[in-house]
Amino acid sequence: MSRTVVVVGSSIGGVRAAQALRSEGFDGRVVLVGEEAQAPYDKPPLSKQFLAGEWDADRTLLLSEEAAERAGIELRLGVAATRLDVAGRQVLLADGSRLDYDAVVIATGAAARPSPWRPGSGVHVVRTLQDSQALQADLQHDGPVVVVGGGFIGAEVAGTARGLGREVTVVDPLPTPIGRVVGPEIGRYFTELHHRHGVSTRFGVGVEEITGSAGDLRVRLTDGTELPAGTVVVGIGAVPNDGWLADSGVPIDNGVLCDEYSRAVDAPDVYAIGDVARWFHPGHREHVRVEHWTNAVEQGMCAAHNITHPDDLRSYRPVEYVWSDQYDWKAQIVGRPTRGTRHELVGDLAGEKPRAAALYTDDTGRLCGAVTVNWPKALAQSRRLVTEGATFDDAMARVSALPPPAARPAPVPAAGGRP
Structure with a gap:
């Protein structure tokens, strides 16, 4: 049957x-x-x-x-x-x-977690095709863009809006973007990434109120300051x-x-x-x-x-993996860096051609997670080492011995000048 x-x-x-x-x-x-x-x-x-x-x-x-x-x-x-x-x-x-x-x-x-702020119009979330189309239409107009939330969605939208020529500010109550995932020390490099691309940041402060309507919004922060905005994007989780x-x-x-x-x-x-x-x-x-x-x-x-195949059940035990494209960075995260008690950085995230891997260890002395930027071989190696339950010292030695990635070709500008 x-x-x-x-x-x-x-x-x-x-x-x-x-x-x-x-x-x-x-x-x-x-x-x-x-x-x-x-x-x-x-x-x-x-x-x-x-x-x-x-x-x-x-x-x-x-x-x-x-x-x-x-x-x-x-x-x-x-x-x-x-x-x-x-x-x-x-x-x-x-x-x-x-x-x-x-x-x-x-x-x-x-x-998308709904926005707790409900002005007349101009506030967006990004979860569906319809959401993205509505935001896309608003981004065609002049006016500053305020992004509430410094996580993956917020950072990616900020980069896109900046590439479209908008003035952008990212606001988040945490001291650094994606700090919940990578920790404050590595998070600071992501703050610098925003700044290098002309995006302003207001970290360590929350949003108290948003008033007005599309094209003429006011974002009042918990420290009493106000940010003008034509468009607001809210990315505060799901x-x-x-x-x-x-x-x-x-x-x-x-x-x-x-x-x-x-x-x-x-x-x-x-x-x-x-x-x-x-x-x-x-x-x-x-x-x-x-x-x-x-x-x-x-x-x-x-x-x-x-x-x-009910007679051959497989347990689901993945090694976590997520990526995010932010400006000229491809950030890839494997394992559970949030469980780390300390980390070490291999490579450089501050130079003109950033590529690095941050390796995290927990109280057991094993590799529990890694964050890589523009370094595919380090990501593949780290994912394999987390799966194997490698020690942190062994992981540091193996990743440090990897050759640097080949030089990436210069991006070709698309219509409108955005790479």
Whole structure:
């Protein structure tokens, strides 16, 4: 008897899970449900190439209707899932229809944390294609841009806006950007990166109020100063899209609580992947939720394997990895630098051609994470060493012995003069 798998969520995790079901040999029915009406698209370019006007929407496409048909994946787009009936094995949709399932994959991701400041207009978040299009339109006008939040999204939007010729200020209550991830010492290099590209920063101070409307906004900070802005972008984190599961009986605690196989606790035919999943990591011996593109892809593949091969279950125990393109830096992070008690820097982040790796160790004396900039070989080596559980001293010796990367060609200016 043919089985049906319903995948709820049409971003990268859901798409890759649906495709992986086929590559794993699943021959039943696969239905991919998406709240947005447009074909599934990739989100990292929304704060960079698409926002800058260098890419059109087609270039962000993850799965066309033709490709879905070839793979035997049914698309139900433009309709949100509103409820999960675990006992009845059904997904209820906003149009009143129901989808029966033998297994369901929850891949609804996370939403941008809403702005607590609500002026008349001109305040944006960046999470969807529609968000990026709205911000793109505002960035065509003159006027300063204030970015609230110095994390990955904030930094990438700041770089894009600056490349479009806007005057940009980044505000964050932390003393350095992405300090929660890399620590204050390495974070200072990211502050200098903003300054070298003409972006102003106000770190260590929060936003108290935003008033006005698009083109004429005032951002009042907690130290009493005011910043004029034509446009404000708020990037203050994300929250898992798990509200539609509130009465399902599936355990929710900062995401869907899962076992090491990505199965929802006490609901073995329900899987959760990506930003919405909080699963038990066998290596860390704790439940974790990870908001990274790579994690969504890899967890989707793991869930697809376990659905297709229930007698050969694989635990999901990744080494974390995330990247961010900021100005002329490609920053790549592996492992868990936040667990480090000290770090050492190999290379240079202050020169004209910065390339370096910051290696982090914890109380065990092992390598627990690394941050690399413009150094792919150091990233590959560090990821391998974290996976192997290498000692910090051994990691320092191996990374220090790596040859420097080949010189990168000078960027070719695009239309408008932005590299």
